[in-house]
Structure formats: structure tokens, C-alpha cells
Amino acid sequence: MPTPARDARVYDAVIVGGGHNGLVAAAYLARAGRRVLLLERLDRTGGAAVSTYAFDGVDARLSRYSYLVSLLPKKVVRDLDLPFAVRKRDVSSYTPVSRGGRDTGLLVTGQAARTREGFRELTGSDREFASWQEFYARTARVAERVFPSLTEPLPTRAELRERVDDEAAWRMLFEEPVGTAIEEHFHDDLVRGIVLTDALIGTFADAHDASLRQNRCFLYHVVGGGTGDWDVPVGGMGALTDALADTARAAGADLRTGHEVLHIDTDGTRAEVTHRTPEGTEATVTARHVLVNAAPRALAELLGETPPDPPAEGAQLKVNMLLKRLPRLRDSAVDPRLAFAGTFHVAEGYAQLAAAYAEASAGRLPGSPPSEIYCHSLTDPSVLGPDLAAAGCQTLTLFGLHTPARLFAADNEAARDTLLKSTLAQLDAYLGEPLADCLATDAQGRPCIEAKTPLDLERDLGLPGGNIFHRDLSFPYAQEGTGRWGVETGHANVLLCGAGAVRGGGVSGIPGHNAAMAVLGR
Known part of the structure; x- marks a missing residue:
């Protein structure tokens, strides 16, 4: 076997992987005057945070794998002078339901009076709305206090608890299964399900899972930006990673694509x-x-060490679509442009989520798969070419829950097709016309729809088991062996800067920032 060619230069930092966190770390270090080399296996940077022309001959730039922004600190955008912006969604969510033989639903917006009326029409009283206001006021206070800590050295558990300064909130988020708090606060099954969904994004767990993995997922979904808001990236997710790559290069970082890292040797001082x-x-x-x-x-594996136990598997279906028009709803009281402007929940009642989890745990694809849908082009039409926008086309992205990787192991393609069919059937149950009639077609006349299972994500992006968080999320405080920044490993000069770091997960740049701070602090 030939001896590998050797570069005579000594870099201050070599970054393995050009996803958004690697690019954040490269930009910080290069702007601090460090010599930086980034090596990316794929032929482009961006990892899962990319925008793609997914359909042949169609001028629509879709955020293919990751969709919304909440955890990216404004500090990172300011520090790196990134030309990147997000837009808020006027509608938080719409959840259709059939009750008493009537097609209706719950629309949650930023207008308290309108949202209160929606709760009253659904439940017959103001009790659930009052509980909703109280519950999310409490999580908002936690968000204000916890989010700034994510770009600081890791606090201890006691320090974070003191920072939260709300024992009831601490108990419901950090100590008891979040299902307990949901059932204490809310009585309506649909409302309970809407709240629970934030605990299940990419996380296969029951509301009362003793591991609290659902709590950790819920926490990261409600603290983002210090508000819990989930915003649309202007220009698509690729606008962020393109800006990061440009910033890193302008500062002198050497970004090389098509370079797959095979091995790392280190003595703790040089690698x-x-x-x-x-x-x-x-x-x-x-x-x-x-x-x-x-x-x-x-x-x-790169270090030649025994890998940790297999991570929790991914448990999501991702579907990208382009529509000729938004479909009509069976609930004729709601304009589709409002219903799809926020998060459109499908089969996500509390009992439905529990049933889907039980089926998947038993080794079966859920018969009524839960999912949620986002229409980014209503908030940011720039992702559509001028002709598509003028024609009234819209993008839709669907995120399915409770579909763990193990269900696709025998025959990924067949399971994908079965799941996609049943997922769209669940959506069609709330529509006034079949979704298939609304799909645009590509240059070959094929419907503009693609689906990705956890195994597809593992193949395309190297996500273990398709886990979008790389492993189970961690609570954002120090535990044994986590180190000062939560990025440290067993080797003094090797750091994690991806989603598997403490305080990783989501499109945040936080692990990239923290790894760079750990290097600069030395």
C-alpha cells in the first residue's frame, strides 16, 4: 500500500466535516488568525443544512433536510458578520380534527384574541387557552434564562437550576417525564398532542419515557432564540451555510470538498x-x-477506538414537495394560506401519538402515521423562481414522527413507499381535494415529491441510524466527563464540533462556536 502524501504545513486546526457547525468553527478560528483546513467528504459544504433543486428542471430551491431556524444564536450571526436573515411566521400552527361529525381545527396565531376564540370553539370553554398561556409563559421564562448559557462554558446542574429559578418549571422539564406536565395542564386530547409534538421531533419516545429523552428534545424546541420561535431562513437553509463558507474562506480558511477523512492519530499535542x-x-x-x-x-472509528454503544436510532420521515397550488381544506372556515403558514399537524392527537409509538415499538409501521408540514414559500417566496411564484406554486415539507430506522432494515424502499402512501392518506383525510391533484410535475412529467427515511439519511449524510442529533440529546449542563465546553473528548486536542456535542442538535452553530472557543481559550 503506498505511503500517503504528507503536507509539510502544520495547521492550527483541521476540521473534519463541512456541515454548518464545522463551518462556524472554521470561520471563528480563521477570523482569529488561526491556520484552518476543513475536509468534507461530499462535493459540497453544508451537510444537512443545504438548499437543493430537488426536482428535474424545476426552479425551486428547497431546504432539503433541515427546515427552520430557532437555535442559531444572534451572537453567531453578529460575530461572523453573516449576511443571513430569518422571517417569523405569523401563524404558529393549525391542527385539523373531525368532532361530532364536523370538520374543524385549532388555529394558533400571534393574536391572543383570535387564538382564544379558536380554543373556545374547539373545547367549549376558555380553560385550555388559559392553561396554554400559563404553560408557555413558563417555558418562555426558562428560554430567556437558559438560551444565553448555550454559548458559555457549561454550567453545573445546580448552577443551571439556580439560573432557571423556577422549581415547577425545573421539575416539569428536567426531572419528570414531560407527559406528566402536559396531562396536568391540559385536558383536551388534541391540545395535549400539539404540545407533545415538540418532544418527539426526531426522537422515538413515549410521553412518559423514564429516560427523559423526550424532555431533552422538548427543552431544545422551546428555548431557541430565548423565545422558542421557529423561523424561516430567507433564501432557504443553504443561504446560511453558503454565507458561512464564504465568511470562512474570506478569513483564510482552506475548505476542501471531496476529501474523505480516513484516520486520526494523536498524542494529545499534535495530530x-x-x-x-x-x-x-x-x-x-x-x-x-x-x-x-x-x-x-x-x-x-476514525481514532481506531471501540465505538460507543449504538446511538438512539433516527425516527423520522422527511418529504419534500412542490405544489401547483395549496389544497382546499375540509374545514372551510380556515383559509389554506393560513392553515399552512405555520406548522400543520396531521394525526398528532395525544392518543394518536401514543398509538403510533406503540405500533412502531412492536415492529410495525404506524397505521395512522403522525406528521407535521411546513410551507416555507408562504413566508419566503424567494425560494421559488419567478415563474413558479407567479403561477401560485408552493413548497411543502413534511416531517413524520415515530418511524424508527429498524422498521426499514428489511426493505427500505418498500417500507418507504408504504409509509409515504399512508402518511399522505392521513393528510388527505383533512383535505377537500387529494394532495396528488395539487402536486407540480418535473421536466419529465413526474410528480414533484421525494421521501427520505432514516436509512436514506444515513446513506446520504452519514447520520448514524439516520439520527438527526447524532445521538440522544443531553441536558445543557455539565456531567462527568463533559468538559468545560461540552465538546471535549478523551484526547486533549481532539474536539467534537457537531450535533453529538453537549448542547448539540438542530441548526444552531452552537457546537461549532463552543469548539472554537475551547481552542481559542488554550
Whole structure:
């Protein structure tokens, strides 16, 4: 076997993986005057935070894998002078339901009076709305106090508890299964389900799971930005990673795509990183620090160490669509442009979520798969070409819940097709016309729809088991072995800068920022 070519330069940092966190770390370090090399396996940077022309001959730039922004701190955007913006959604959510033989639903907006009326029409009283206001006022106070800590050195559990300064909130988010708080606060099954969904995005768990993995997922969904708002990236998610790549390059970082890292050797002071070039040859570079924007399991393999236990598997279906028009709703009282402007919940009542979890736990695809849908083009039409926008076309992205990777292991393609069919059937149950009649077609006359299972995400992006968080999320406080910033590993000069770090997950840039701060602090 030929000896890998050796680069004579010594880099201050080699970053493995060009997803958004790797790009954040590269930009911070290069702007601080460090010599930085970033190596990305794919032929582009951005990882899961990319925008793509997903359909042949169709001028629509879709956020293909990750959709909304909440956890990205304004501090990162300011520090790096990023030309990037988000837009707020006027509607929070719409959840259709059939009650008493009548098609209706719950529309939650930023207008309290209108939302109160919606709760009253659904439940017959103001009790659920009052509980809703109280519950989310409490999570908002937690968000204000916890979110700023995510870009600071890790607090201890006691320090974070003191910072939260609300024992009831601490108990419901950090100590008891979130299902307990949901059932204490709310009585209506549909309302309970709407609240629970934030605990299940990419997380396969029951509302009362003793592991509290659902609590950790819920916490990260309600603290983002210090408000819990989930906003639409202007220009699509790729606008963020393109801006990060441009900023890193302008500061002097060397970003190389098509370079797959094969091995990392380190003595704790210097490291050698061996990678395969686009030409198929091997090369080795030397660095004082290595920052790995990949899962902890992938890092162990690169170091030649025993991988940790397999991570919790991914449990989501991702579907991208382009429509000729938004479909009519069976609930004729709600304009589709309002219903789809926020998060459109499908089969996400509390009992429905529990039934889907039970079926998947038993090894079966859910018969009534729950999902939620976002129409980004209503908030940001710039993702559509002028002709598509003029014609009234809209994008739809669907995120399905409770579909763990194990259900696709025997035959991924067949299971994908079955799940997609039943997921769209659930949506059609609330529509006044079949969704298939609204789908646009590509240059070959094919419907503009694509679906990705956890195994597809593992293949396309290297996500272990399709887990969008790389492993179970962690509470944002220090535990044994987590280190000062939550990015440290068993090697002094090797750091995690991806979603598998403490305070990782989502499109946040937080692990990238924290890994860069750990390097600069040395």
C-alpha cells in the first residue's frame, strides 16, 4: 500500500466535516488568525443544512433536510458578520380534527384574541387557552434564562437550576417525564398532542419515557432564540451555510470538498489526519487541534477506538414537495394560506401519538402515521423562481414522527413507499381535494415529491441510524466527563464540533462556536 502524501504545513486546526457547525468553527478560528483546513467528504459544504433543486428542471430551491431556524444564536450571526436573515411566521400552527361529525381545527396565531376564540370553539370553554398561556409563559421564562448559557462554558446542574429559578418549571422539564406536565395542564386530547409534538421531533419516545429523552428534545424546541420561535431562513437553509463558507474562506480558511477523512492519530499535542483526495490518493496533514463535525461513533472509528454503544436510532420521515397550488381544506372556515403558514399537524392527537409509538415499538409501521408540514414559500417566496411564484406554486415539507430506522432494515424502499402512501392518506383525510391533484410535475412529467427515511439519511449524510442529533440529546449542563465546553473528548486536542456535542442538535452553530472557543481559550 503506498505511503500517503504528507503536507509539510502544520495547521492550527483541521476540521473534519463541512456541515454548518464545522463551518462556524472554521470561520471563528480563521477570523482569529488561526491556520484552518476543513475536509468534507461530499462535493459540497453544508451537510444537512443545504438548499437543493430537488426536482428535474424545476426552479425551486428547497431546504432539503433541515427546515427552520430557532437555535442559531444572534451572537453567531453578529460575530461572523453573516449576511443571513430569518422571517417569523405569523401563524404558529393549525391542527385539523373531525368532532361530532364536523370538520374543524385549532388555529394558533400571534393574536391572543383570535387564538382564544379558536380554543373556545374547539373545547367549549376558555380553560385550555388559559392553561396554554400559563404553560408557555413558563417555558418562555426558562428560554430567556437558559438560551444565553448555550454559548458559555457549561454550567453545573445546580448552577443551571439556580439560573432557571423556577422549581415547577425545573421539575416539569428536567426531572419528570414531560407527559406528566402536559396531562396536568391540559385536558383536551388534541391540545395535549400539539404540545407533545415538540418532544418527539426526531426522537422515538413515549410521553412518559423514564429516560427523559423526550424532555431533552422538548427543552431544545422551546428555548431557541430565548423565545422558542421557529423561523424561516430567507433564501432557504443553504443561504446560511453558503454565507458561512464564504465568511470562512474570506478569513483564510482552506475548505476542501471531496476529501474523505480516513484516520486520526494523536498524542494529545499534535495530530495527523489521513484523508482520501478526490483523485483517490491518500494524504496526511498535521494539526495542533482536530475538530470533528461528525457523530461520536464516527469519531471513535476514525481514532481506531471501540465505538460507543449504538446511538438512539433516527425516527423520522422527511418529504419534500412542490405544489401547483395549496389544497382546499375540509374545514372551510380556515383559509389554506393560513392553515399552512405555520406548522400543520396531521394525526398528532395525544392518543394518536401514543398509538403510533406503540405500533412502531412492536415492529410495525404506524397505521395512522403522525406528521407535521411546513410551507416555507408562504413566508419566503424567494425560494421559488419567478415563474413558479407567479403561477401560485408552493413548497411543502413534511416531517413524520415515530418511524424508527429498524422498521426499514428489511426493505427500505418498500417500507418507504408504504409509509409515504399512508402518511399522505392521513393528510388527505383533512383535505377537500387529494394532495396528488395539487402536486407540480418535473421536466419529465413526474410528480414533484421525494421521501427520505432514516436509512436514506444515513446513506446520504452519514447520520448514524439516520439520527438527526447524532445521538440522544443531553441536558445543557455539565456531567462527568463533559468538559468545560461540552465538546471535549478523551484526547486533549481532539474536539467534537457537531450535533453529538453537549448542547448539540438542530441548526444552531452552537457546537461549532463552543469548539472554537475551547481552542481559542488554550
